[in-house]
Amino acid sequence: MRVLLKITDIIDVEVLQKIQDSFSDATGFATITVDYKGNPITEYSNFSGYCTKVREDAKCLECCYRSDAHGGIESARSGKPSIYICHGGLVDLAVPIMVKGNYLGAIMSGQIRIDEEGMKKLPLGSVSELTDFSGNPELQKLYDQTMVTTLKQVHAAADLLYTIANYLVEKQMIHIMQEELHNKNLELMEEVKLRSEVEAALKEADLKALQAQINPHFLFNVLNTIGRLALLENAEKTQEMIYAFSDMMRYTLKKENTNIVTLKEEVEHVRNYLSIQKMRLGERLDYSIHIDEDAEEVMCPFMTIQPFVENAINHAIEPHAAGGKVMITGEQDGDIVTVRIIDDGKGIAPELIEKILDGNYDPEAQGNDKNTGIGINNANKRLKYYYGPEFGIKINSEVGKGTEVMIKIPRKALLGRGLNV
Known part of the structure; x- marks a missing residue:
């Protein structure tokens, strides 16, 4: 099979990473995207501790690669x-x-367990038998x-991933077709200089542009259809999760070119994220959100609060069998709105707080996912960029007693954008 295009020619990797992260947050599945050779083009989302430990053994790692290769080849074949x-x-x-x-690559996901009956219906991925880890208590x-x-x-x-992948490919193929059409129009203007032919070509380009605007609705129509089917089947929790995930994706896709949102929009995105986590974690997660009505319309950088909430889930709730609490508040005092994200987890050592905010934190040295702390550092930098060096993130934490993140948002011109809010 001859590959004419690379996957990076067809799909915007940054947008794919956002969608992949949102999908993993919503489902709890580990996810990564690879090219046709099996090389990763995105960062891992939600990689499990079990698989991380298993892959420390060279022989087990080889089995992991064989299983993944088998899955990719089988999906390419069918x-x-x-x-x-x-x-x-x-x-x-x-x-x-x-x-x-043409097979350009695959979205690999999973690292989860299902019931015994379901396991009997699935094939074993390219290995003759399961590896026996019964003698390893840690594993x-x-x-x-x-x-x-x-x-x-x-x-x-x-x-759902198949629908998303097809949507992204379709969208980019339309964009490529538009670029090709545009280049042909330029050649036509230079070589033929016939007004009637140029006008006809531009009308065709306008039609393609209109189609490109309409196509993004396809994905959300599919999600809404799934939600309605869940309602008809009395699967209320499934319906709630689909609609919450749909809203999260809509927020991510709509705001991918917009850096500024209202606090109300940002909090609604966080509310959807927490509702999905609540369905996944059940009684292990207790959360509350209280935002002053006067504070809701203040403008803030896109994805300012979500990284801290995600960090609380990953480090304060997930590791503990009993779970924990996350509380989000927003209070206005004069021209300043203060947002607080509070958890009752194990806390953060003072020296790590400074490294996280400065971008010098090495998560792998602490045994964490390599993306840990990136979103926090980015949020801190953007707040300083938009509001000035005196603003940014403040983290108060005591080991064993939890963490409080304070975000101060002023009602003043955003320096980085020149927007008066």
């Missing part, structure tokens, strides 16, 4: 999502990214901590 069991006993899926029959504990779901939900996740 042109449809492939769901299988890895050698470590977890369920994975591969969603192919295809253009005109067994990490395995027991991995997310448990149903085969039906795995199929739904695979179908």
Whole structure:
């Protein structure tokens, strides 16, 4: 098979990373996107502790690669999502990214468990038997901590990723067609200089542009349809999760070129994120949101609050069997709105707080995902950029007693944008 295009020619990797992260946040599935050779083009989202530990062994790592390769090849062969069991006993899926029959890569997801009946219906991914980790208490504990779901939900996740991949490819192919058409129009103007032909070509370009504007509605129509089907089947929690995830994606896609939003919009995005986490974690997560009505219309940088809430979930709630609490408040005092994100987790050492805010934190040295702290550092930099060096993030934390993040947002001109709010 001859590959004419690279996956990076077809899909905007930054947008794909945002969608991938939102998908992992909503479902709890680990996710990454690879090219046709199996090389990652995005960063891992929600990689499990179990799989991280398993891959420390060279032989196990080779089995992991074989399982992933099998999933990608099977999805490329069929042109449809492939769901299988890895050698470590977890369920994975591969969603192919295809253009005109050519396999460009795949979205790999999973690292979850399902019930025994569901496991019997799945093939073993390219390995003859499961690796026995029963003699390793640490691995067994990490395995027991991995997310448990149903085969039906795995199929739904695979179908959703397949829809998203097709949508992104379709959108970019239209963009490529528009660029080709535009270049032909320029050549036509230079060589022929016939007004009538130029006008006809521009009308065609206008039509393509209109189609490109309409196509983004396709994805949300699909999500809404799934939500309505869930309602008809009396699956209320599934319906709630679909609509919350749909709103999160709509927020991400609409705001990808917009740096400034209202605090109300940002908090609504966080509310959707927490409602999905609540469905996933159940009684382990207790959260509350209280924002002064007068503070809701203050303007703030896009994705200012969400990184801190996500950090609280990942480090204050997830690691503890009993879970914990997250409280978000927003209060206006004169020309300043103060947003607080408070958790009752294990807290952060003072020396780590400084490193996180300065961008010098090494998460891998602390045994954390390499993306840990990036969103926090970015939010701190953007606040200083928009409001001046005296503003930014303040983190108060005491080891063993929890963490409080304070974000001060002034009602004044944003220096980086020149917008008077």
